Amino acid sequence: MKHSDDYSNNKFKRSAISVEEAQKRVLEHTASGTTEFVPLSEAHGRFLAVPLHAPHPFPHFRRSGMDGYAVVSADTKNCGEDETVWLRVVDEIPCGHVSDCMIASGLAARIMTGAQVPEGADAVVMLEATRLREDSGDVFVGLRKKVGPGNNVTPIGFELREGELLLEQGRQLGAGEISALATFGIHKVPVVRKPRIAIISTGSELLSVDEPLQPGRIRNSNSFMLAVQIREAGGEPCILDAVQDDVGTARRTVLDALSEFDYVVTSGGVSVGDYDIMGDLVRQEGVDLLFNKVTMRPGSVTTAAVINGGLLFALSGNPGACFVGCELFIRPVIRTMLGARQPFLPQWEVVLGADYHRVNNFTRFVRAKAEIRDGRIYAVPAAVDESSVMISIKDSDCLIVIPPGTGQLRKGDKIDIIKLEGGGWS
Known part of the structure; x- marks a missing residue:
């Protein structure tokens, strides 16, 4: 790799690259995730693995847009303030019911919002524009307002025709998307498997969160912060035990984690001190170092490397730098693996x-x-x-x-x- 000699550090042979170049290098080593099927009830927040098309038109029947009367629109051509047209009511159609009646000229059917419009009818007159009378046991509806063909009737396929694109690949599934999937009966959803990411904090100064404070030592907060950031990005975090300041132990821990997880994220040990073990680890044989210095503050010592084909991110142990490094580098890698249309934060x-x-x-x-x-x-x-x-x-x-x-x-x-x-x- 060719780097400028500016901002170099002798101990770890650091040469700084831009944030954009560093992002480019890690994304070049990011593969697309595999597909799995999850129940619709568990699909919220997941990323669609393949494009989905409408298996049927929606709506799949002619639907009434309001409560009223289904009629033949031509019957209303003479309606007006001075002339009422009376039609005989032959049926009442609630939602979920399909009428057996054919609506011919001179007939009407009471219909509810969302119900299927009966055969023969081509319009619905709103309930508020009608009045009723009874004659010899029959009910008649009076109309004084003209309606045109298709008035208050939602046609078949109005929202989506059969075969049209419903949701594109890489779409993150929110409430609207879940509603669309349920509408079309897609109860097993093809999504991209969440990347499993190991989180390892390094440093002999670290205490677990349930330990009492001790002089000169601090609780391990970075691991829990990173777990939330990874989960928000769409990954599945796993917090492993913290590693003491020993390069050999760190290498074994990282290698074991890379064999089990998609990525490994460490915090701490990447500065220039005598106990910064991750800086030493990424310079060992068999490690393809992508970068170990970025022209950014905080977190200039953010490091990334490929070991046995797996990506290792070594972030600063300083909380502010650790947080920023995760947002700038780990989040877009997760999103890219998930197939997100936009892997970077806006x-x-x-x-x-x-x-x-x-x-x-x-x-x-x-x-x-x-x-x-x-x-x-x-x-x-x-x-x-x-x-x-x-x-x-x-x-x-x-x-x-x-x-x-x-x-x-x-x-x-x-x-x-x-x-x-x-x-x-x-």
Whole structure:
């Protein structure tokens, strides 16, 4: 691989590449997922593995658009304020009932919204425009308003004709899609299998979340944060035991995980210290290093490699950098494997809601909160956005993208943001 010598690091022989180039390299090693069938009740949020076409027209019968009377429209040609046309009512048709009556000239049938329009009728007169009388045991409906052919009748195939595309491949299934599948009786849904992703935190300083605090040690929060991010992206996370600062142990753990899972994500051990074991591991024989430095802040030491054909992501142990690295690299890999039409988070131009003074020669991704003011979206940078700071992650719903070399930004400047999963605007 050819890299610029800029921003290199002697210990790990790092050469920085852009975020876009790093994303390109990992996506080149991302294969499409396999297909599995799941019950419709379990298909929400999944990605469709194949295009689906309508197995029948919808609606598959002529449907009344309202409560009223099914009639032959030609019978109403003389209707008006001064002339009432009377038709004999020969049937009453609730939803789910199919009439045996043929509606000929001079006849009508009471019909409910959504019911099948009887043969012979070509229009429905709304109930509010009619009146009734009884004569010699027969019921007659009076009409004073002309209707045309097809009025208040939904034709066969109005929404979708048989064989038309119902849902395209790669469509994520939400409420509307689930409703469409149920309408067409697709109760076993072909979806892309969720990638199974192992999460391994490294560092002898880590405690499990149920352990009491100890001097100099911290609880392992990154694994649980990554599990949520992976699940939101569409993957199936599995948190493995944390690994101590030993390269041999880390290598065995990673290799075992790669044999069982689609991808492995680690946090910690990728900096330049004496105990940064992942930085050493990815330089060992049999490892195809994709990159080990990216021109981004936080998370410039984010690393990716291919081992035995499997993708390994080594993220920073700093919570802020770990969070950003997962959104920028792991999320699009998951989405690409799932066949999503858009694997990347949406990027919008908005207004900066407060001054921002930090300048860097790398692209900076600043945690921020978006809000709507007077119909415009503003992004307010987090008060504390250090890579090692965890607490501001929970209050952020977007990342402000600050290109390298950008000078100090002022409130009101136009900026780009990346909208995070589930981010709301208030």
